Amino acid sequence: MFNSDPNSKPVSAKLPKEIIMMIEKNNLVMAIKALAADENISMDxxxxxxxxYETELKVKQQQKxxxxxxxxxxxxxxISFDREPAEDSNERLIKNRVxxxxxxxxxxxxQRGVDSQLNNLGYKKPLVPYWAKRLLIIAIVMAGLFWILWRVFG
Structure with missing residues (x-):
């Protein structure tokens, strides 16, 4: 790596394990702060x-x-890290899709994941949902009470 200041120490990519773990978890701000505090160097x-270190890591991954x-x-x-992922051309073909x-x-x-898990377990959806059964039972009870009251007082 090119070092613009010849008086300063050369840049070494060797980092402590804690810093490497932070970098791998994409916690770069904390990694910079911790490295600056640990080695008493500037944030830059x-x-x-x-x-x-990141560029070295990306080069190694690309080589692998x-x-x-x-x-x-x-x-x-x-296979490359530098390229942007290609967008699907299907979106331009379908005009009426929201x-x-x-x-x-x-x-x-x-929802698709839950449905596929339930299908894998062999669960079959009921024909009438639970809330519809409750509403049906309430309607039948109310109709029965209305009929009884109409017969008694009618």
Missing amino acids: AAKIRIDA LNTIATKQGIPNGA KTTPEEQNFKSL
């Missing part, structure tokens, strides 16, 4: 060291992915 110097891809016969350009908010999508995915 800590950020530079953490950035150097490339070796796996070559073993499986996948071209190296197909787009949902992320909260609705999360709820729908939760």
Whole structure:
């Protein structure tokens, strides 16, 4: 890595285990603060060291992915961290579909997950929901009371 200040110490990517764990959990602000406090360096110097570690980590991960891809016969350009994920072209084709908010999508995915778990357990949904049964029972009781009162007082 290029060091613009020749008087300063060279940047080393060797970090304490606690800092590495924070970086892996994407808790970068706490990692920078903890590294600056532990080694009594400025926040900028800590950020530079953490950035150097992150780039080294990404390079290693990319190399591992490339070796796996070559073993499986996948071209190296197909797997990369630098590229943005491709968007689905299906969204342009469907005009009448209503787009949902992320909260609705999360709820729908939760609903699909629960339904698939229940299907895996062999649970069958009842023909009439529980609340409809209750309303039906209340209506029958009220009709019976009305009929009795009409026969007595009518």
